[in-house]
Amino acid sequence: MESKANIKTRNKLRNATIIGLVPAFLEGLLIYFADPKTDHWVLIQSVTFWFSCGFVVYLVEIGTKKIPTSILFTLILNIPWYIALTVVANKPDHLVPLIVSSIVMGAVIGFFQYG
Numbered sequence: 001m002e003s004k005a006n007i008k009t010r011n012k013l014r015n016a017t018i019i020g021l022v023p024a025f026l027e028g029l030l031i032y033f034a035d036p037k038t039d040h041w042v043l044i045q046s047v048t049f050w051f052s053c054g055f056v057v058y059l060v061e062i063g064t065k066k067i068p069t070s071i072l073f074t075l076i077l078n079i080p081w082y083i084a085l086t087v088v089a090n091k092p093d094h095l096v097p098l099i100v101s102s103i104v105m106g107a108v109i110g111f112f113q114y115g
Contacts, residue, residue, distance in 0.1 A: 012059070017111050020055035023105045024048070053077050054109045070110030071103055078102045 027050040031038050057073045078098065086095045 016055045016058040019058045019109060020051040020053070022112055023054045023109055024051035026050070026105070026108065048104065049081075051103070057106070057109050058113060066113045067107055067110030067111075070113065074102050074106030074109065076101070086103035 024047045028043065028047045031043050031046060053074060056077070057070050060069070060073055062069060082095060082098055085098060086092050
């Protein structure tokens, strides 16, 4: 018989995987419909990032409300993207849409944690 701790850990990892798939799927759809000519490697990189982001943010527990915490951690995890896609690419006009996208995805991740 499996211990309660093992079952709890397995359920937590399963839920983190499911929650990671939600923003990954949404990002994949967004890229596919917004710019179908996007390089497949960029699409894979983006989907993988959002899966990882959802997975990690689900596992983080700091004892505060889930949606604001998810938004905060999503914004923090996206800092390298902000730098790469605005500063390095010299496209500062992309910063606001990237931040809004991060806030929306963070809210989605937080919302699905209640399920």
